[in-house]
Amino acid sequence: MSSQVSFDRLKVGDNLPPLTKGPLTKEWIKKYADASGDHNPIHMDDKYATAFGLPGVIAHGMLDMGFVAQHLANWAGLDGSLKRIKVRFGAIVKPGDTVTCKAKIKDKKTESGKKTLLLELWAENQKGEQVITGEAEIVF
Amino acid sequence: MPGKDTKVDLSAKGKEYPPIKFKVEKSHIAAFAQAVDDPNKLYVDEKYATKTKYKGIIAPPTYPVCFGGPLEVGKQPPTPLVKVALDTKINVGIMVHGEQEFEYFNPVHPGDEITTVSKIANVEHKPRKDGSLRGIVTIEVASKNQKGEKVIVSHVVLIER
Numbered sequence: 641m642s643s644q645v646s647f648d649r650l651k652v653g654d655n656l657p658p659l660t661k662g663p664l665t666k667e668w669i670k671k672y673a674d675a676s677g678d679h680n681p682i683h684m685d686d687k688y689a690t691a692f693g694l695p696g697v698i699a700h701g702m703l704d705m706g707f708v709a710q711h712l713a714n715w716a717g718l719d720g721s722l723k724r725i726k727v728r729f730g731a732i733v734k735p736g737d738t739v740t741c742k743a744k745i746k747d748k749k750t751e752s753g754k755k756t757l758l759l760e761l762w763a764e765n766q767k768g769e770q771v772i773t774g775e776a777e778i779v780f
Numbered sequence: 781m782p783g784k785d786t787k788v789d790l791s792a793k794g795k796e797y798p799p800i801k802f803k804v805e806k807s808h809i810a811a812f813a814q815a816v817d818d819p820n821k822l823y824v825d826e827k828y829a830t831k832t833k834y835k836g837i838i839a840p841p842t843y844p845v846c847f848g849g850p851l852e853v854g855k856q857p858p859t860p861l862v863k864v865a866l867d868t869k870i871n872v873g874i875m876v877h878g879e880q881e882f883e884y885f886n887p888v889h890p891g892d893e894i895t896t897v898s899k900i901a902n903v904e905h906k907p908r909k910d911g912s913l914r915g916i917v918t919i920e921v922a923s924k925n926q927k928g929e930k931v932i933v934s935h936v937v938l939i940e941r
Contacts, residue, residue, distance in 0.1 A: 674811070701876075702842060714820055724881070
C-alpha cells in the first residue's frame with residue numbers, strides 16, 4: 641500500500657485501531673526502570689511509595705508514554721514518521737492495570753508536498769480512567 | 781502540597797547547563813524496546829532495518845528519555861536532570877512528572893554519540909484549588925548527534941502536587 645493511497649484515505653475524525661498493553665506487573669516496571677535508568681523508589685519499593693501517598697509502586701509515566709508513542713509510530717508504519725508528541729500524565733498506573741492507547745485524527749494537511757496529520761491521543765486504564773492525554777504530529 | 785506556597789524560584793528561568801554525553805548501544809535499544817513491549821523489528825532486527833529508509837536499526841520513539849539523565853530523585857550525586865530541577869528550588873518530595881513533549885528531527889542509530897544540553901525554559905507559580913501556590917518548572921532538553929545534526933528537542937514539565 642503506497643503512502644499516497646493510505647494518507648489520502650484518512651479522514652478527520654477517524655479513530656486509530658486501539659492498542660492495549662498489560663496487565664502491568666512489578667517486574668515489568670522494574671525492567672523499565674533498568675532500561676531507562678530511572679530507579680526512583682516510587683517505582684521499586686511499595687513501602688516508599690505508600691509513604692509518598694501512593695497505593696503502592698506505580699509505573700513510570702514515561703513507560704505509559706512509550707505505549708502511546710508506539711501505538712502511533714507502528715500505525716504510521718514505514719511510510720509515516722512521528723514528528724512530535726506531547727502528553728500530560730493523568731491517573732497513576734499500577735501493577736494489575738492495563739493501558740489502552742487510543743487516538744483520533746484531528747487535522748490533515750498537505751503543504752508544499754509535505755503531508756501532516758495532527759492527532760489527539762489518550763490512554764485509559766481498565767476502569768476507563770484517563771492515564772494520558774495529548775497530541776501528536778505524523779508526517780507522511 | 782495543599783496549604784503550603786511553593787518556594788520555586790522564578791529567577792531560575794533561562795539558566796543553561798553544560799553538555800552531557802550519551803553513547804547509543806544496540807543492546808540498550810533492544811532492552812528499551814523490550815521494556816516498553818514494542819514488537820517493531822526496526823529496533824532489533826538489523827537485516828530487516830537495513831532494507832528500510834532508515835538503513836539500519838533505530839531507537840524507539842521514547843528512547844530519548846535516556847539522553848538528559850534519568851529523573852531519579854534521591855540518587856547521590858543528583859543526576860543531571862534532577863540537578864536542574866533542584867536549582868529551581870522545586871520541592872522534589874512532592875514533585876511529579878506532569879508533561880513530556882518530544883520533537884523529532886533525525887533518527888537515533890546504534891553507535892551515535894549524543895550530546896545534550898538542558899535549560900530551564902520556564903518557571904511559574906499556579907494556584908491550587910485551596911488558593912495556595914504550586915510551582916511548575918519546564919526544562920528544555922536539546923540533543924544532537926556526532927555529526928552535529930539536531931536529533932530531538934524535548935520539554936519536561938515538573939509539577940508540585
